[in-house]
Amino acid sequence: MSKLSVNNLSCQRGYNRLFENLSFELNSGEALRISGQNGSGKTSLLKIIAGLNTPELGSILFGQSKSNSKKYQLETLYLGHYAALSSELSCIENLEYLTNLGTEIISPNFHTALRKVGLKNYEHELAGNLSAGQQRRIALSLLFISQSKVWLLDEPFTALDSNGVKIIENQIEKHCASGGLCILTTHQDCNIKNLKAVSYTHLTLPTIYSV
Secondary structure, three states, X not given: OOEEEEEEEEEEEOOEEEEEEEEEEEEOOEEEEEEEOOOOOHHHHHHHHOOOOOOOEEEEEEOOEEOOOHHHHHOEEEEOOOOOOOOOXXXXXXXXXXXXXXXXEOOOOHHHHHHHOOOOOOOOOEXXXXXXXXXXXXXXXXXHOEXXXXXXXXXXXXXXXXXXXXXXXXXXXXHHHOOOEEEEEOXXXXXXXXXXXXEEOOOOOOOOEEO
């Protein structure tokens, strides 16, 4: 069983200390929701754990892999607050592009992944012609083909309707039940099994829930 270890992280943005000496562990099968006010450091923390940003102090390990290693990057899927899509590419072309950014995937059945997020018959539609919610679903379809063990999801429910939210909640539950782990931020209510909302004015030691 692999474990994500966050050790004594400190992060400063400009003159603002977002968090310091932040440590926690997350085991396979566990999910963590981090809530807080805008500017409290939620996105900065996820980007540091994803290996996209460097902390002022501290380290992150998944098993024995350091956050700056290739193995760690393959084990990590980060979906940011804004979908990294090209409006001039189709849904399926965008998904193909996203899978080439480094995440490990199951057999790349892009049509099935898009269908599972409600984009059946939209595979060849340009992303620029879609609504914000549909564009968000393109990025979230990665959750149905990713083999990465560590999911880092920044506001995954933004622009989704209630049905879309339920689809993603169910997929997070399945991921954790199969031995993965997930850290997410959200301002919205969610009904992921055994996941409770914990809100912080500034980031502190979080609470972990098993799914």
